[in-house]
Amino acid sequence: MASGKREPFDNAFVEWVDSRLPIFTLMVKEYRAFPTPKNFNYFWNFGAIAMVMLVLMIVTGIVLAMHYTPHATMAFNSVERIMRDVNWGWMLRYMHMNGASFFFIAVYIHIFRGMYYGSYKKPRELLWIFGVLIFLLMMATAFMGYTLPWSQMGGWAATVITNLFSAIPLVGEKLVALLWGGFSVDNPTLNRFFSLHYLLPFVILGVVVLHVWALHVTGSNNPLGIEPNGPQDTVPFHPYYTAKDTFGLSVFLILYVVVTFWFPNVFAHPDHFVQYDSMVTPPHIVPEWYFLPYYAILRSITFDIGIPFTDIVFINAKFGGVIAMFGAVIVLFFLPWFDSHPVRSARFRPWYKIALLALALDFILLGYVGMETADAVKFGIPLVYVGQICTLYYFAFFVAIVPWLSKNEKALPLPKSINDAVLAAKGA
Amino acid sequence: MTSTAANQNKDDGETRREFLFLSAGAMGAIGAGILAWPFVDSLNPAADTLAMATTEVDLTPIQVGQAITVVWRGKPVFIRRRTSEEIAKAEKDDNADLRDPQKDSARVKNPEWLVLVGVCTHLGCVPLGQKGNDPKGEYGGWFCPCHGSHYDSSGRIRRGPAPKNLAVPPYEFVSDTLIKIG
Numbered sequence: 180m181a182s183g184k185r186e187p188f189d190n191a192f193v194e195w196v197d198s199r200l201p202i203f204t205l206m207v208k209e210y211r212a213f214p215t216p217k218n219f220n221y222f223w224n225f226g227a228i229a230m231v232m233l234v235l236m237i238v239t240g241i242v243l244a245m246h247y248t249p250h251a252t253m254a255f256n257s258v259e260r261i262m263r264d265v266n267w268g269w270m271l272r273y274m275h276m277n278g279a280s281f282f283f284i285a286v287y288i289h290i291f292r293g294m295y296y297g298s299y300k301k302p303r304e305l306l307w308i309f310g311v312l313i314f315l316l317m318m319a320t321a322f323m324g325y326t327l328p329w330s331q332m333g334g335w336a337a338t339v340i341t342n343l344f345s346a347i348p349l350v351g352e353k354l355v356a357l358l359w360g361g362f363s364v365d366n367p368t369l370n371r372f373f374s375l376h377y378l379l380p381f382v383i384l385g386v387v388v389l390h391v392w393a394l395h396v397t398g399s400n401n402p403l404g405i406e407p408n409g410p411q412d413t414v415p416f417h418p419y420y421t422a423k424d425t426f427g428l429s430v431f432l433i434l435y436v437v438v439t440f441w442f443p444n445v446f447a448h449p450d451h452f453v454q455y456d457s458m459v460t461p462p463h464i465v466p467e468w469y470f471l472p473y474y475a476i477l478r479s480i481t482f483d484i485g486i487p488f489t490d491i492v493f494i495n496a497k498f499g500g501v502i503a504m505f506g507a508v509i510v511l512f513f514l515p516w517f518d519s520h521p522v523r524s525a526r527f528r529p530w531y532k533i534a535l536l537a538l539a540l541d542f543i544l545l546g547y548v549g550m551e552t553a554d555a556v557k558f559g560i561p562l563v564y565v566g567q568i569c570t571l572y573y574f575a576f577f578v579a580i581v582p583w584l585s586k587n588e589k590a591l592p593l594p595k596s597i598n599d600a601v602l603a604a605k606g607a
Numbered sequence: 608m609t610s611t612a613a614n615q616n617k618d619d620g621e622t623r624r625e626f627l628f629l630s631a632g633a634m635g636a637i638g639a640g641i642l643a644w645p646f647v648d649s650l651n652p653a654a655d656t657l658a659m660a661t662t663e664v665d666l667t668p669i670q671v672g673q674a675i676t677v678v679w680r681g682k683p684v685f686i687r688r689r690t691s692e693e694i695a696k697a698e699k700d701d702n703a704d705l706r707d708p709q710k711d712s713a714r715v716k717n718p719e720w721l722v723l724v725g726v727c728t729h730l731g732c733v734p735l736g737q738k739g740n741d742p743k744g745e746y747g748g749w750f751c752p753c754h755g756s757h758y759d760s761s762g763r764i765r766r767g768p769a770p771k772n773l774a775v776p777p778y779e780f781v782s783d784t785l786i787k788i789g
Contacts (some may be wrong), residue, residue, distance in 0.1 A: 335732065342731035346770075357647070361725075362680035370649065387671060428724045436768045458676060462752045481768055493772045497729055519709040553768075554754040596613065 209395050214413035215420055216401035220295070223399070223420075223429030225289040229385065230528055231428055232282035237380050240276040241462040243268075247327070249373035254329035273443040279321050280446045281435045283469035286314060294514070297399040297523025303517040306393040309386055311511045316383045318470070318508070324377040325393035325467055329369060333446055334455030335464050337364045337372070343477075346498040365458055392472050403600055404523025405593055412597035463552055470547030472542050476555055476573065479505040479566035503570065510577045517581045522590040530588050531581070538576045545569045626683050661789035663781070667722070673736045676725060679788045683725035683733050684776055685749075686786075689760060694718045696747065697761035706771045711761040714775050721785065723762040726753040729769035735759060749773070 185204050196441040197203040246265050249262040261268035287342040290310070293299055299307035320339060326333040341358045360367030398407070407413045414420075438445060446468055449459040466474050480500035485492035494502065526533040548566040555562045594600035662664060662679040674687040689697070697711040698718075715721055718770055727734050729751065734743040736758075737747035744750030744757035746765045751758075756767030764774040778788040 181660060245713065335753075339732065342729075345731075356652055359652075360650055361652045363682045365656075366682045367653070450618050457681060458678070460751075462735075464732070464753055478768075496768050497770045500768070512736060513748040553753070 180480050191551065206238035208417075210421075211415060211417040213395065213416040213417050214410070215399055216403075216407050216412060216597055217414045217419070218403060219279075219399070219420065220402050221427055222288070222292040222402075224431070225285050226326070227424040228290055228428050229282065229285040229488065231432075232285055234381065236275065236278050237384070237563060239278060240377070240380065242271055243275055244377060247373075248328070249370050251329060251369055251455075252367060254327065258328040261365060266441065270439075273439050277435065277439045277443060280325065280467070280469065281431070281438075282317070284322070285431065286317065287469070290511075291539060292316065294307055294399075295525045295532075296400055297400055297404050297518070297520075297525070300518065301515070302397050303393075303400065304368065306390060306397060307515055308512055309390040309393060312510070313383055313386050313390060314511070315463045315508060316379055316386065320376060320379040320383065321467065321469070323372040323379075324486060325367070326364075326372050327376060328451065329454055329455045331453040331459075331461050332464060333451065334364060335450075335460055336459065336466055337368060339464065340466075341368075343501045343504070346495075346570050348498070365457070374404050382474070400523065400528065400598060402524060403594060403597055404527070405597060407456040408596050429464045434589075438503065440556045456594050465550060468546065468550075471547075473504050473507055473549075474550035475545040475566045476507050476570045479563060479570045480502070481563060481567075494505060502560070507570075507573060510574065514581070517577055520585040520588060520590070522593065527591040527593055528584070528588055531584050534576060534580050534584065538573065539573045540567050541576075545573070557592050629725040637671050641777075658728055663786055663787050665786060666784045666786060671719075673762070676737050677788070679724075679776060684788055685721070685723045685725040685737060685762075685773075687721045687723075687737075690717055693747065697759060698758055700761070700763075703765075707770070709761075709763060709772055714761050714763075714772070716778075716780060720777050720786075721760075721762060722775060724774040724786070725749075727753065727756055727769055728764065728771040728773065729754055729756055731769070734773070 185197070188197055188203060221286075243261065246257065246261050246268060248254055258272070261272050263269075293307065293310065293480070318572050322336070326337040336553055341355055341364065344358060345355045347354060356362065356369070359365065360371060401407075448465065450464070453461075465471065478498040480503050481496055482499070483492040483493040483496050484499055520528065522528055525535055545566065548562045548569065551557075551562050553563065557565075593601070651777070660676060660680060662684070663789075664675075664677050666688075667779070669686065669688045671688050672690045674685060676685055678684070687693075694711070701710045701712075711718070723738070725733050730753060732751050732753035734744075734749035734751040734756070736743040742750045744759075744765075746757050746759035748758040748760045748762055748765075749758045750756070751767065751769065754768050756769035757765045758769075758773055759765050761772075774789050778786050782789050
């Protein structure tokens with residue numbers, strides 16, 4: 180990667196290595212001298228935080244795998260053994276379990292940051308696409324991890340989610356048998372989920388390398404959304420942002436540790452502590468909280484799509500729900516092309532800002548709807564209607580509101596440079 | 608050599624090289640596809656899984672109005688000995704507004720015995736309605752708690768998100784009181 184002119188190092192060993200493989204030069208260039216906009220706020224901590232969470236998940240996961248048995252009759256008990264008998268097993272397992280939740284918290288904030296400040300826009304489209312890909316891989320990994328303790332919740336989550344694929348016309352049933360390796364979720368399914376749950380985090384790590392590489396080609400966006408014009412607009416990454424990231428990370432980890440040690444089951448559910456029984460579905464199954472908005476979108480498609488007033492159906496409700504749920508993630512890939520407004524930051528786009536904050540609320544409301552039962556009624560309103568309106572807004576935001584604003588919104592005047600804006604804010 | 612001949616030679620060489628490239632590429636792609644198949648197919652149900660494909664059930668202990676659940680291919684199979692009212696209701700509803708229209712007579716071998724795969728056709732949960740105190744849904748059959756599908760006393764979908772009736776597994780009466788599923 181780094182080649183060409185190289186500054187020699189004073190340390191003889193470092194110099195010996197670096198002249199053969201310029202890895203120290205690379206680190207200095209990308210993590211010490213790397214010019215970074217000097218106006219980051221705390222939203223810019225979450226990329227580094229997410230990376231730390233990924234490493235933490237991999238490290239705890241590797242150790243847990245040494246004690247876990249991926250077999251339908253033994254998996255549940257092996258997890259109980261981790262909790263009771265393995266030295267520090269309870270801690271490692273709770274760190275892993277809650278680590279997934281905190282990883283998603285960090286990533287959701289990171290995605291929101293990208294949307295609010297327009298970090299997905301030219302020239303950072305590919306950087307954004309790698310990010311969405313990481314998010315998608317995370318979802319697959321988290322879902323498979325959820326099934327591994329072979330609990331009622333995990334086993335039935337596996338059943339429901341794999342059954343989504345049966346909605347695909349013609350090949351659906353065959354595809355589901357292929358996913359299961361049998362006629363139902365059983366030992367072959369557990370085995371392959373374990374294999375993939377171990378593999379995918381390393382695939383994520385690979386895409387993270389591409390994500391960071393792409394970031395270091397374009398440079399970081401910043402809260403003003405204008406490009407730095409020169410050294411007066413930037414600071415070196417180290418020590419300025421290593422320090423800021425460390426501070427933000429510490430605050431985040433304190434919250435994580437508080438939950439892990441004092442409320443370790445706050446994100447769990449009683450059915451997660453009962454062994455999987457393929458003959459009895461628990462009365463109320465829900466996915467992990469970070470999937471609830473997508474689950475609500477899945478359930479909000481309760482109608483067939485076809486020619487009105489006839490019996491002709493193109494997409495039945497079940498397949499429609501599946502398309503909507505996956506579509507809700509896939510649509511993120513295209514955000515850079517839905518929004519071609521020249522101004523990046525929502526600070527200077529009042530209408531986009533309102534639409535995006537409404538989307539954030541909409542997403543939280545969808546999460547609430549996903550948590551309740553399918554036929555729940557609150558304040559006399561069936562929640563399925565709330566879910567349908569929220570789903571409509573979710574998609575309208577991407578395919579209608581943002582493209583319209585992108586052509587018609589008049590932005591507020593932009594500052595001349597990052598430096599000017601920073602000095603003006605300081606009253607200098 | 609004239610320039611025309613040289614050009615022609617060059618053209619020939621290009622076409623020949625393109626042909627070789629294309630055919631080598633095509634052979635490579637076919638080879639990769641063939642090599643990939645065992646990896647994909649290894650995920651399909653294995654021989655021992657396929658071998659467990661039949662289950663025999665003795666019907667003698669089941670009273671009228673009772674239902675039992677047996678395991679077939681790792682899935683629950685519902686066997687309900689229907690009452691005459693349930694049969695009458697199921698047959699009366701043959702002409703109702705059905706999402707997946709099917710006559711009750713096409714779903715049973717003997718109207719008294721209803722044999723169904725106990726897996727909701729929506730997303731694979733096990734519907735309630737087998738035990739005496741279970742909710743049986745609005746149509747007196749089964750109710751799926753996951754997403755609220757209602758099935759009637761013939762196991763047909765009547766309300767909710769499920770697209771199809773509860774499946775009837777392949778089965779046969781070995782004798783009057785013994786069935787073989789699968």
